[in-house]
Amino acid sequence: MSNKQKYDEIFIEVFEISSDQLNESLEYQSIEPWDSVGHMALMAALEDEFDIMLEMDDIIDFGTYLTGIETMKKYGVDM
Amino acid sequence: MFWCSRTPGIDHRTFIIDGDQSYSFNEIFKLSEEVVSDIPKRSVIVIESHRDLDTVCTYIGALRNGVVPLLVDANLKDEAVARIANSYQAEFVFGSGNRDLAGYESSGSARGKSVYSRNDKPGINVYEELCLLLPTSGSTGEAKCVRTSYDNLSQATQSIIRYLEMDESRVSISSLPLHYTYGLSVLNCALESRSRFVLSDKSWLEREFWSTVEKHAVTDLSGVPFMFQTLRRMRLSENILKNLKCVNQAGGRLEPVLTEYFVNYFLAQDISYFTMYGATEASPRISYVPYHNSKEKVGTVGIPIDIGRLSTDAADGVSEGELIYEGPNVCLGYGYNREDLTLGDENNQLLRTGDIGFIDEDGYATIVGRKKRFVKVFGNSVNLDTIESMVRPVAGNSVALGADDKVLVLITEGDTQQIKNIILENVTFPSRGLKVNKVSEIYMNASGKPDYPRMNAEFL
Structure with missing residues (x-):
């Protein structure tokens, strides 16, 4: 599985959404499961999967599906 | 009573900070009274709670004018709000503008809130000492409420500010919902200690919350376990830490390893950290861990507040059993409907908490399980x-x-x-x-x- 696929899979698992609900316009609070509690669960899952430690600033700025991809790249995850 | 006026010299000081605006105690009292000026005394009003000036003024106005507020989660749907309001035959609902509430008609507005008036007035007088109604399970829209008296609320609030050592130099912030008993208690404590209360409707995950904390030199932070799990990842800036005096956690169990982390983290900054335990039924405080013992007593919920006693229902009163709290802050009882609001005290200061725990030789309680559902x-x-x-x-x-x-x-x-x-x-x-x-x-x-x-x- 590519890192991009793993990234998508984490969104699907953490938010318990179907793959057709996953799209590039997903953002914080755009779907019910992506609230503040869901956000921290997403961060924890990404950290585990890619073996990284996200800085709080990056966690706060991780506002959308797309900005998250940029964040992963910043931490050396090849997307 | 903390909602009453004190000498002009005290009440001209700043109380509420809302964005770029600040309001003295006197100004808030004046605004509050305008909100409820047309509401007959001993009416029941349902307040849809936001972390905003209108909610604060409606709540304080109700307390000052002998009106009984029932605070509900603003995220509840119309049917749930109507069900709760109808259960108690609340005379008015103060909510957002587009509510469709069965049995109620829109009858104007007060500050930012729309007022919905009940079609049939109940004609049942509520108990004279009844101060406040809070749902026992607010997030599920259940109508069952805790009936709190004026004395319950006043005594609990005074006791809390004693152990938190709050005075007029403190600055708190609305980090928790106001319909939530712990969140409301933060506001009550600011009012009792005549200190500042900053309004923010942001979460700890948002930058704006922390810029507000920094800008207004917030000294007191209150959070539930989940918020501390978030805070664990943050590096609070020096500009925030230099003002902080007191950080307190309640609303459930935080893993002892995290409690230990925060105790050490804040102790190193000369900031007191409190683990606290309570229940809506205790208006809302039962016990706390004094900050000077926070290191030794990690994992406990501490000693009872200075107006109460804590024991278990085991034969010796300390071995594992249901935790029993006794004190003047134990609520009058529960309510399900309007008739129940005529009732006086049914608890006689005794609360079976539903939590299973034990008490150590220093009087500190540890919770090990839950009896109630x-x-x-x-x-x-x-x-x-x-x-x-x-x-x-x-x-x-x-x-x-x-x-x-x-x-x-x-x-x-x-x-x-x-x-x-x-x-x-x-x-x-x-x-x-x-x-x-x-x-x-x-x-x-x-x-x-x-x-x-x-x-x-x-x-x-």
């Missing part, structure tokens, strides 16, 4: 029986189990996603706290009731 889900108190009553009409034989931050519904037939959606329609706690699983059998005990201990062990 209530769990804390990300700071929200959730009644598992209420969840079951939502599910059973659709899914038939089913049960709701729970632990910290987790409600697990077991069904034997039907679609798990559909059942999950039905529940989420009716609750306001984070959806991450809810799982629905299909099982082949719901275990029953010998008396034909759900065997919760067995299912907890197997499925939770």
